[in-house]
Amino acid sequence: xxxxxxxxxxxxxxxxxxxxxxxxxxxxxxxxxxxxxxxxxxxxxxxxxxxxxxxxxxxxxxxxxxxxxxxxxxxxxxxxxxxxxxxxxxxxxxxxxxxxxxxxxxxxxxxxxxxxxxxxxxxxxxxxxxxxxxxxxxxxxxxxxxxxxxxxxxxxxxxxxxxxxxxxxxxxxxxxxxxxxxxxxxxxxxxxxxxxxxxxxxxxxxxxxxxxxxxxxxxxxxxxxxxxxxxxxxxxxxxxxxxxxxxxxxxxxxxxxxxxxxxxxxxxxxxxxxxxxxxxxxxxxxxxxxxxxxxxxxxxxxxxxxxxxxxxxxxxxxxxxxxxxxxxxxxxxxxxxxxxxxxxxxxxxxxxxxxxxxxxxxxxxxxxxxxxxxxxxxxxxxxxxxxxxxxxxxxxxxxxxxxxxxxxxxxxxxxxxxxxxxxxxxxxxxxxxxxxxxxxxxxxxxxxxxxxxxxxxxxxxxxxxxxxxxxxxxxxxxxxxxxxxxxxxxxxxxxxxxx
Amino acid sequence: xxxxxxxxxxxxxxxxxxxxxxxxxxxxxxxxxxxxxxxxxxxxxxxxxxxxxxxxxxxxxxxxxxxxxxxxxxxxxxxxxxxxxxxxxxxxxxxxxxxxxxxxxxxxxxxxxxxxxxxxxxxxxxxxxxxxxxxxxxxxxxxxxxxxxxxxxxxxxxxxxxxxxxxxxxxxxxxxxxxxxxxxxxxxxxxxxxxxxxxxxxxxxxxxxxxxxxxxxxxxxxxxxxxxxxxxxxxxxxxxxxxxxxxxxxxxxxxxxxxxxxxxxxxxxxxxxxxxxxxxxxxxxxxxxxxxxxxxxxxxxxxxxxxxxxxxxxxxxxxxxxxxxxxxxxxxxxxxx
Ligand SMILES: Nc1ncnc2c1ncn2[C@@H]1O[C@H](COP(=O)(O)OP(=O)(O)OP(=O)(O)O)[C@@H](O)[C@H]1O
Ligand SMILES: [Mg+2]
Numbered sequence: 039x040x041x042x043x044x045x046x047x048x049x050x051x052x053x054x055x056x057x058x059x060x061x062x063x064x065x066x067x068x069x070x071x072x073x074x075x076x077x078x079x080x081x082x083x084x085x086x087x088x089x090x091x092x093x094x095x096x097x098x099x100x101x102x103x104x105x106x107x108x109x110x111x112x113x114x115x116x117x118x119x120x121x122x123x124x125x126x127x128x129x130x131x132x133x134x135x136x137x138x139x140x141x142x143x144x145x146x147x148x149x150x151x152x153x154x155x156x157x158x159x160x161x162x163x164x165x166x167x168x169x170x171x172x173x174x175x176x177x178x179x180x181x182x183x184x185x186x187x188x189x190x191x192x193x194x195x196x197x198x199x200x201x202x203x204x205x206x207x208x209x210x211x212x213x214x215x216x217x218x219x220x221x222x223x224x225x226x227x228x229x230x231x232x233x234x235x236x237x238x239x240x241x242x243x244x245x246x247x248x249x250x251x252x253x254x255x256x257x258x259x260x261x262x263x264x265x266x267x268x269x270x271x272x273x274x275x276x277x278x279x280x281x282x283x284x285x286x287x288x289x290x291x292x293x294x295x296x297x298x299x300x301x302x303x304x305x306x307x308x309x310x311x312x313x314x315x316x317x318x319x320x321x322x323x324x325x326x327x328x329x330x331x332x333x334x335x336x337x338x339x340x341x342x343x344x345x346x347x348x349x350x351x352x353x354x355x356x357x358x359x360x361x362x363x364x365x366x367x368x369x370x371x372x373x374x375x376x377x378x379x380x381x382x383x384x385x386x387x388x389x390x391x392x393x394x395x396x397x398x399x400x401x402x403x404x405x406x407x408x409x410x411x412x413x414x415x416x417x418x419x420x421x422x423x424x425x426x427x428x429x430x431x432x433x434x435x436x437x438x439x440x441x442x443x444x445x446x447x448x449x450x451x452x453x454x455x456x457x458x459x460x461x462x463x464x465x466x467x468x469x470x471x472x473x474x475x476x477x478x479x480x481x482x483x484x485x486x487x488x489x490x491x492x493x494x495x496x497x498x499x500x501x502x503x504x505x506x507x508x509x510x511x512x513x514x515x516x517x518x519x520x521x522x523x524x525x526x527x528x529x530x531x532x533x534x535x536x537x
Numbered sequence: 538x539x540x541x542x543x544x545x546x547x548x549x550x551x552x553x554x555x556x557x558x559x560x561x562x563x564x565x566x567x568x569x570x571x572x573x574x575x576x577x578x579x580x581x582x583x584x585x586x587x588x589x590x591x592x593x594x595x596x597x598x599x600x601x602x603x604x605x606x607x608x609x610x611x612x613x614x615x616x617x618x619x620x621x622x623x624x625x626x627x628x629x630x631x632x633x634x635x636x637x638x639x640x641x642x643x644x645x646x647x648x649x650x651x652x653x654x655x656x657x658x659x660x661x662x663x664x665x666x667x668x669x670x671x672x673x674x675x676x677x678x679x680x681x682x683x684x685x686x687x688x689x690x691x692x693x694x695x696x697x698x699x700x701x702x703x704x705x706x707x708x709x710x711x712x713x714x715x716x717x718x719x720x721x722x723x724x725x726x727x728x729x730x731x732x733x734x735x736x737x738x739x740x741x742x743x744x745x746x747x748x749x750x751x752x753x754x755x756x757x758x759x760x761x762x763x764x765x766x767x768x769x770x771x772x773x774x775x776x777x778x779x780x781x782x783x784x785x786x787x788x789x790x791x792x793x794x795x796x797x798x799x800x801x802x803x804x805x806x807x808x809x810x811x812x813x814x815x816x817x818x819x820x821x822x823x824x825x826x827x828x829x830x831x832x833x834x835x836x837x838x839x840x841x842x843x844x845x846x847x848x849x850x851x852x853x854x855x856x857x858x859x860x861x862x863x864x865x866x867x868x869x870x871x872x873x874x
Contacts, residue, residue, distance in 0.1 A: 116752065132751050148738055
């Protein structure tokens with residue numbers, strides 16, 4: 039007997055223009071009941087826009103059709119979409135920073151309830167139940183603005199799981215999660231699928247996509263390239279479909295021979311965060327720092343950048359002992375830091391792309407009267423857009439109109455452009471598409487060859503083994519191993535992180 | 538397993554306000570022992586009920602991420618219409634008098650809400666314009682005439698005390714019934730903000746407007762609620778003010794905008810929306826009341842009052858800013874475990 043599978047969602051001829059930009063052009067999409075469908079494409083290819091159309095956040099241009107279980111709409115609004123069973127984790131998470139974790143998770147209790155009164159007990163119950171299901175614990179009373187990005191991402195996922203969905207949409211939900219949390223999420227998604235619930239999953243981690251997806255739709259420049267069965271694809275083919283070219287991920291060749299230590303750390307300790315950390319960083323070297331989340335990597339980086347004073351231990355920059363009172367001190371000593379949560383810390387969203395780009399290098403664009411030289415500013419900003427492959431409708435559009443990945447590139451660009459002597463990159467490729475990743479690797483490698491020392495914090499063993507000269511493994515607040523390039527394979531490193 | 542929340546008293550703005558309040562009161566009590574007399578405190582509470590009610594309304598608007606500076610004009614208009622009706626038709630019923638200004642305030646608040654929602658212009662601009670329009674219309678129609686012939690029920694209401702005492706000298710004093718209005722409004726506002734869905738939606742809208750829209754919260758209804766609530770309270774406050782003054786002058790209220798905003802902001806509400814509490818808004822008003830009262834008791838000339846007020850508000854704002862800074866420092870540490 040043939041299994042009958044029916045459509046949950048049908049999109050036909052979906053167009054969306056932002057001014058002159060065609061964010062989506064004649065896109066069709068079918069999502070079956072109980073299917074795990076993945077959506078991939080470069081930064082700015084229109085993935086989030088498509089999600090916003092399905093969830094009723096933006097209206098498509100007239101002429102398209104949205105069909106949910108046989109019912110046709112020209113466009114949706116957020117409440118209708120929710121009532122039809124479509125739950126979503128938006129790329130920017132769309133949380134309420136001033137509200138507690140529990141209330142963020144159970145926000146629909148406020149919206150759906152008829153009685154008008156809040157049932158606080160139920161709100162905490164809902165939060166508790168969903169967190170248990172995901173196998174996590176976050177203090178339900180704490181305000182969301184006080185959480186790390188990873189925890190905020192977990193809260194957003196919890197919200198989408200808080201009530202029964204028919205279609206779950208996750209727009210890059212995993213960018214800050216550890217592999218354990220990702221596995222847990224995937225097992226929940228598979229469980230939902232087995233109960234007939236559809237899933238639309240977006241990620242730049244192609245391994246994840248090929249792991250969980252059954253069918254994969256590829257977008258490129260707002261157009262649909264096609265929908266493929268997982269069996270038809272591998273990573274290389276998928277990359278080609280997304281970018282239109284073969285990407286060769288070159289491994290970094292040997293760095294500088296002459297080794298000049300520029301940063302030296304001795305027995306650095308901050309109780310509860312990291313203990314007895316000692317290492318040397320040489321100019322022209324890329325030093326990887328990898329480990330599970332919560333190992334203390336970001337905390338260590340913040341200490342090196344003067345934002346998290348250590349309890350004991352010593353730091354030397356170019357042979358001289360330093361003690362940073364603030365990040366201003368660190369910057370004076372030539373240290374640059376690209377933070378982990380770029381989306382929330384790095385941008386003035388209402389300001390133009392151009393202004394965001396040059397904000398860290400104003401010195402360089404002053405004219406003889408110490409005023410900003412507009413022409414130089416344009417030139418510098420355009421150069422950065424080109425170098426980092428930032429996709430934008432123009433230099434003067436507000437930063438908030440960029441796609442999530444392109445916003446990240448802006449932040450990365452503005453910090454790297456300050457040309458520090460020591461550059462700390464905290465997860466520089468999170469949420470960035472494959473092609474852009476490759477260009478960032480190349481750029482970092484080039485910076486190192488010019489003599490800059492790079493501390494490269496990452497979650498992905500493949501990227502550190504390919505791009506770092508040395509790799510430090512940090513676990514449970516301690517450095518547990520240092521490996522030279524080619525001394526350890528990707529698989530071996532992955533195993534050691536997990537064990 | 539539920540871990541208890543890490544609610545720490547010294548993390549709360551209200552706590553700092555309370556300390557400042559105690560310190561100032563102690564100083565004032567030394568300067569002039571009259572200050573801590575129950576009589577003076579009751580007077581203070583009665584005289585600041587007007588400001589207190591308005592500050593609670595403003596609190597709700599500020600939490601939603603908006604602001605309303607037109608409430609003084611709303612209060613003036615609703616007060617004047619009440620005055621005209623009860624004096625012209627000589628309506629000797631306090632409940633009718635009370636029932637007139639509130640719906641007028643709500644209606645004018647609705648005008649604000651519609652304009653803010655549909656024009657998408659910043660509410661400061663909208664309410665500055667409506668302030669001028671409402672007030673201008675009233676002055677045009679009334680040419681500023683005063684009203685002072687009220688029926689007895691209106692004249693006597695203000696004398697009612699809910700707690701009465703007699704001083705050593707034999708003069709009676711007590712807690713005015715007007716203060717009861719403030720208490721009721723405070724309890725009601727607290728209940729709305731904490732225990733009703735609309736209250737939580739107001740916080741959500743003020744915390745992240747776009748996220749609220751995406752979650753399916755009806756922004757339009759939320760705006761209508763907050764601006765009408767402010768309007769209704771402006772109507773009620775205008776009744777209180779007319780009771781205290783026993784005269785209705787179209788220019789008596791306009792000009793109090795900054796006191797109200799200062800009280801709400803001192804109390805921890807933010808002009809960026811999403812934060813603020815009822816206890817904070819009450820403490821903010823009390824702080825302003827004590828400072829002004831202290832200046833009088835210390836016989837400081839009136840023109841210095843403005844200067845002192847300004848300095849205190851600037852000081853309080855810096856304290857809040859510093860507190861935020863410490864919070865975020867702590868955060869770096871806390872985030873990390
Ligand atoms: N509000 C807006 N105004 C103008 N342009 C916009 C707006 N929102 C999105 N765009 C443009 O639409 C295009 C598609 O953006 P979208 O966010 O859908 O990309 P994406 O595929 O999700 O990318 P990413 O992987 O970086 O998240 C981009 O070129 C972006 O600049
Ligand atoms: Mg996106």
